[in-house]
Amino acid sequence: MMEDRSNSLGIFHRAFPVQLPEEPIRFMTAQVKNVANIDNLKYQKWLSKSESSVFTLGEQAFGYGTGMEKFADDGFSETQLILKDSPQLAEGLIIEGLVDDARTRGRHYFGIYRNSCKMIPDDDCIVRGDFMIRIGYDVSAIHWNYEESTMFGLIIEPAWIIQRGKENGQSMSGYLGNAERELMKIHGVEPAEDYIMSFVDSHREFLLPCGGKAKLGSEAVTIFTEMAE
Numbered sequence: 001m002m003e004d005r006s007n008s009l010g011i012f013h014r015a016f017p018v019q020l021p022e023e024p025i026r027f028m029t030a031q032v033k034n035v036a037n038i039d040n041l042k043y044q045k046w047l048s049k050s051e052s053s054v055f056t057l058g059e060q061a062f063g064y065g066t067g068m069e070k071f072a073d074d075g076f077s078e079t080q081l082i083l084k085d086s087p088q089l090a091e092g093l094i095i096e097g098l099v100d101d102a103r104t105r106g107r108h109y110f111g112i113y114r115n116s117c118k119m120i121p122d123d124d125c126i127v128r129g130d131f132m133i134r135i136g137y138d139v140s141a142i143h144w145n146y147e148e149s150t151m152f153g154l155i156i157e158p159a160w161i162i163q164r165g166k167e168n169g170q171s172m173s174g175y176l177g178n179a180e181r182e183l184m185k186i187h188g189v190e191p192a193e194d195y196i197m198s199f200v201d202s203h204r205e206f207l208l209p210c211g212g213k214a215k216l217g218s219e220a221v222t223i224f225t226e227m228a229e
Contacts, residue, residue: 014220015142015153016200018094020083021212028063028076032056035074045209053209055092062089064210083210084150091115091141093208094152098139101206107136116140118159135160137199144223153223154216156196 032038038054038061045053045065052065062081063071069078083090092114099112099119108122120136127133138159143152205215 011224013142013153013155013223015155015223016220017217018141018152018154019215019217020090020094020152021208021214022082022084023212024080024082025064025210025212026068027079027081027210028068028071029079030061030063030071030074030076032059032061035061035076037074041071041074053096055089057086057088062086064093083212084152087143087150087152088115090152091143093210094141094154094214095139097206097208097214098154098203100209101203105202115142120159120161130164132163133160134163135195137196139199142223153221156199158192158195 035041038056041054041061041063042056044050050065050067052063052068052070054071055062055064061076063076068076072078081089083093095112095115095117099109099117102119103109106121106123107119109117109119111118116139118136118138120134122134125132125134136159138157140155141152142155143150145151200216200218203216204218205213208214
């Protein structure tokens with residue numbers, strides 16, 4: 001991400017385009033205020049490995065996935081949506097689809113949010129002195145307008161966690177110093193680019209949790225998203 005506050009140019013991102021289905025997709029929808037157990041429905045996929053889930057956006061709740069018809073018991077009704085017409089919903093589904101896809105590859109998930117996630121492998125680490133460094137990816141979904149169309153993309157950056165050796169077990173996720181210098185050696189400009197492209201190549205096409213497939217482009221574009229303050 002680049003930012004030039006001195007001339008108020010704005011904020012730019014380097015994003016890999018994501019192609020989404022253009023046809024309508026079935027959802028179950030309801031008003032959040034009318035669903036008594038909304039929090040349970042939102043997190044059931046992660047807690048009980050359900051193949052259906054609920055995404056909330058403002059006052060609206062969207063049910064999707066295999067078996068979503070059961071949400072009718074909670075006041076949901078069926079509808080059809082074109083993903084690009086609800087960009088924030090689409091961003092969340094892109095990230096969830098990536099997590100589902102990467103899960104089949106054995107990755108460990110350090111964090112998942114509405115439109116972003118961290119993927120840190122738990123089966124490999126770099127040891128430097130008293131520290132263990134686990135390297136993965138920080139991925140964010142983004143949308144922008146181009147020629148009266150809504151476009152989607154992924155911002156993909158190297159990410160890492162740093163921990164002290166197992167003998168004291170203290171987390172060092174915010175540690176800087178010698179370990180940071182080691183990371184800079186690992187992630188020089190070209191190695192970082194190769195590392196990012198390995199992620200892109202691994203997820204050229206992936207299923208969306210609501211149905212349909214997303215396709216990830218191989219060449220990043222520079223996106224202007226907002227004015228600098």
